[in-house]
Amino acid sequence: xxxxxxxxxxxxxxxxxxxxxVYLILSAFESNLMYFYSPTEIANGDAKSRQSFRVxxxxxxxxxxxxxxxxxxxxxxTDLKSTQTVRYTGILPDLxxxxxxxxxxxxxxxxxxxxxxxxxxxxxxxxxPPEIADTLHTEKLREPK
Amino acid sequence: MIPELGAFxxxxxxxxxxxxxxxxLIGVQSDSTIWITLGKRALYIxxxxxxxxxxxxxxxxASNDFTVKYVAMNSNTLLPLQYRLSAVWGAHEGxxxxxxxxxxxxxxxxxxxxxxLPRKFVAWTLIxxxxxxxxxxxxxLFTSNPFIRxxxxxxxxxDLNPLLQDFGLIIHPPMLYMxxxxxxxxxxxxxxxxxxxxxxxxWAVWARKWTLLAxxxxxxxxALGSWWAYYELGWGGWWFWDPVENASLMPWLxxxxxxxxxxxxxxxxxxxxxxxxxxxxxxxxxxxxxxxVRSGVLTSxxxxxxxxxxxxxxxxxxxxxxxxxxxxxxxxxxxxxxxGYKFASRESYLLLNSVVLSVVTAxxxxxxxxxxxxxxxxxxxxSVGPPYFNAVVIPIMAPLMIFLGIAPLAxxxxxxxxxxxxxxxxxxxxxxxxxxxxxxxxxxxxTIMAVIGTVLSFWVIATSLxxxxxxxxxxxxxRLDGAIIGRTIAHIGFGLCVIGITLxxxxxxxxxxxxxxxxxxxxxxxSFKFASLDNVKGPNYEGVKATFEVTNNKETYQVSIPAExxxxxxxxxxxxxxxxxxxxLKDIYISLGEKIGAESWSVRLNxxxxxxxxxxxxxxxxxxxxxAMSITSKRVKP
Numbered sequence: 182x183x184x185x186x187x188x189x190x191x192x193x194x195x196x197x198x199x200x201x202x203v204y205l206i207l208s209a210f211e212s213n214l215m216y217f218y219s220p221t222e223i224a225n226g227d228a229k230s231r232q233s234f235r236v237x238x239x240x241x242x243x244x245x246x247x248x249x250x251x252x253x254x255x256x257x258x259t260d261l262k263s264t265q266t267v268r269y270t271g272i273l274p275d276l277x278x279x280x281x282x283x284x285x286x287x288x289x290x291x292x293x294x295x296x297x298x299x300x301x302x303x304x305x306x307x308x309x310p311p312e313i314a315d316t317l318h319t320e321k322l323r324e325p326k
Numbered sequence: 327m328i329p330e331l332g333a334f335x336x337x338x339x340x341x342x343x344x345x346x347x348x349x350x351l352i353g354v355q356s357d358s359t360i361w362i363t364l365g366k367r368a369l370y371i372x373x374x375x376x377x378x379x380x381x382x383x384x385x386x387x388a389s390n391d392f393t394v395k396y397v398a399m400n401s402n403t404l405l406p407l408q409y410r411l412s413a414v415w416g417a418h419e420g421x422x423x424x425x426x427x428x429x430x431x432x433x434x435x436x437x438x439x440x441x442x443l444p445r446k447f448v449a450w451t452l453i454x455x456x457x458x459x460x461x462x463x464x465x466x467l468f469t470s471n472p473f474i475r476x477x478x479x480x481x482x483x484x485d486l487n488p489l490l491q492d493f494g495l496i497i498h499p500p501m502l503y504m505x506x507x508x509x510x511x512x513x514x515x516x517x518x519x520x521x522x523x524x525x526x527x528x529w530a531v532w533a534r535k536w537t538l539l540a541x542x543x544x545x546x547x548x549a550l551g552s553w554w555a556y557y558e559l560g561w562g563g564w565w566f567w568d569p570v571e572n573a574s575l576m577p578w579l580x581x582x583x584x585x586x587x588x589x590x591x592x593x594x595x596x597x598x599x600x601x602x603x604x605x606x607x608x609x610x611x612x613x614x615x616x617x618x619v620r621s622g623v624l625t626s627x628x629x630x631x632x633x634x635x636x637x638x639x640x641x642x643x644x645x646x647x648x649x650x651x652x653x654x655x656x657x658x659x660x661x662x663x664x665x666g667y668k669f670a671s672r673e674s675y676l677l678l679n680s681v682v683l684s685v686v687t688a689x690x691x692x693x694x695x696x697x698x699x700x701x702x703x704x705x706x707x708x709s710v711g712p713p714y715f716n717a718v719v720i721p722i723m724a725p726l727m728i729f730l731g732i733a734p735l736a737x738x739x740x741x742x743x744x745x746x747x748x749x750x751x752x753x754x755x756x757x758x759x760x761x762x763x764x765x766x767x768x769x770x771x772x773t774i775m776a777v778i779g780t781v782l783s784f785w786v787i788a789t790s791l792x793x794x795x796x797x798x799x800x801x802x803x804x805r806l807d808g809a810i811i812g813r814t815i816a817h818i819g820f821g822l823c824v825i826g827i828t829l830x831x832x833x834x835x836x837x838x839x840x841x842x843x844x845x846x847x848x849x850x851x852x853s854f855k856f857a858s859l860d861n862v863k864g865p866n867y868e869g870v871k872a873t874f875e876v877t878n879n880k881e882t883y884q885v886s887i888p889a890e891x892x893x894x895x896x897x898x899x900x901x902x903x904x905x906x907x908x909x910x911l912k913d914i915y916i917s918l919g920e921k922i923g924a925e926s927w928s929v930r931l932n933x934x935x936x937x938x939x940x941x942x943x944x945x946x947x948x949x950x951x952x953x954a955m956s957i958t959s960k961r962v963k964p
Contacts (some may be wrong), residue, residue, distance in 0.1 A: 217929075247923075272838055
């Protein structure tokens, strides 16, 4: 094969590959992005247009309550300014505890409770998910003590 | 005194790297053997100094020297010795030192085994390798010195993260680093050949071996990480599309493209430019992975404590090293000349392989970096989850598997489609029969993706076996060709891996429920009985052990599986030790959630079909890589 045709065939192959990828990305991207909101942002109505999203914050002390006969649990998250109640059915991660930063994936219920399908906790007690650290940081700045 | 000695050795090795780079540069310019030899000697002593420094840090851990801040943060007198030693790379500073040590071992190995290569080529390779060492040593000394003291020392250390107190985590980081860092050799070889305008097969033959070795380590490293996550995180996942997993998968994918492209360059003198570009990208992505893990920009298991200075340093280093490499490539690329080939030839399939793998890498890169870009531009905090990666990666990989089956049966240079198809008739027939069998077997529980996945995997395995009996490749004792044997084993491994991924994804069965001692439940054909609950005590933890008796309906299977919940006192962390009865065809996986109510626990029961195939496949892939590397193959005659 001549150098020219070879180069052209290489470019054509690359273009086909790239366009397939672009198509797949565009169709998969928007529907699979998860936006993160703090309880304050939810209270402000920022998350209203979102079907499903993530919420993060600290678990409020003594806010964990369990259903007697199932694995349903509910707890309250705070960013030190607003709070958000979260409901979840399943096994909580090992590092889920009162006073710790966690992230929940799910959607808002009609009663104002966040229905989580997944709860993520940090893996190390020194580690705080950057989203939560950021939220707590900005909220502290806004609210001087 | 002893920790200071460790820091001293680090500084010593830094000065030796400077001697190495400068004397090699003089040697290359004046074509003088003496200067090149001096440069090599400096390299050897530099490596010894790094190893000494690493041994000293290990000694500080072994002797519980809590005046060293890093030891105090990551160890404890109650921690068993093997974990105290592996705690050396349990956090940022020490794992960076491990990285540097492995880098110098790779470079020394290259310098040692390269006597048959042209002197200038070796010298240039070692100069670029020296620059990389220099960057990492500066990084270590100025932002992450593991030997910094903390006076007065705490009475006891903060202990190692319990998640890391595990055999898998002793060997996962060193293996992964062997892979990441090994790509540095391919990278430096590529730059050396650009500097010397030397694009013939010689550099490719060499780079191919080193790349295969690095790739095999990386494969094992990634598989170990996946296996560890499976049994240690307690919820039975084996891949999360976590950004840090992606950071290791991207160099692997580009590395895979690289070994295929280098194969064509070494054997046929084609794709020289592609191979160089892929070699630069593979190491560039390894560096990017380091940046993502170490800068704290990611939400991840692996994100160590955040320190912006570290992130900026690595980012600058990436820009200089990778940017510089691409600049050299851009200046020289027009001089690269390739040999020709026909459209219907093995070369075309190998090109396709490179294109597909690069496209997959690009889509993963986009999904990994997009949230960071959005956050940096204040456009909101988002995350890109597994659905995106599955939706994008799977459809792109499917055609790759079809062509993977055909390529090894196509001839180099030029071939005839019909001729290739004729050789495929046996595996094609086998695949059709297999598809019918799969459809009948899964008829009650049919998922189209599961059928596609298993059939494609079968196709890959069947065609790989068919290559062994085809005329050109037939193996005889006289003509033992490592490339063919290695390729066949690696491709079969890939097929098995995909079978495992497909079946466990679509046919796993999970149940979360509340149980107390004496309770019984049924999942698939198995019955689970919560038989007993006992207290256990370890060296640095306390916990409970639940024993489950599992029997199948025919009572041919009867085992008792212990699952533990541990509380590590020093860090105040709770840990799940999953109970797993591993089998080739299925795993029974039980983990304890938490105590709810007076007597009952939340329990997770899983039946995971074919999950072992994922890691078995990875082991075969790595083995194939090692065989292809160690048995020399012949060059196709022009």
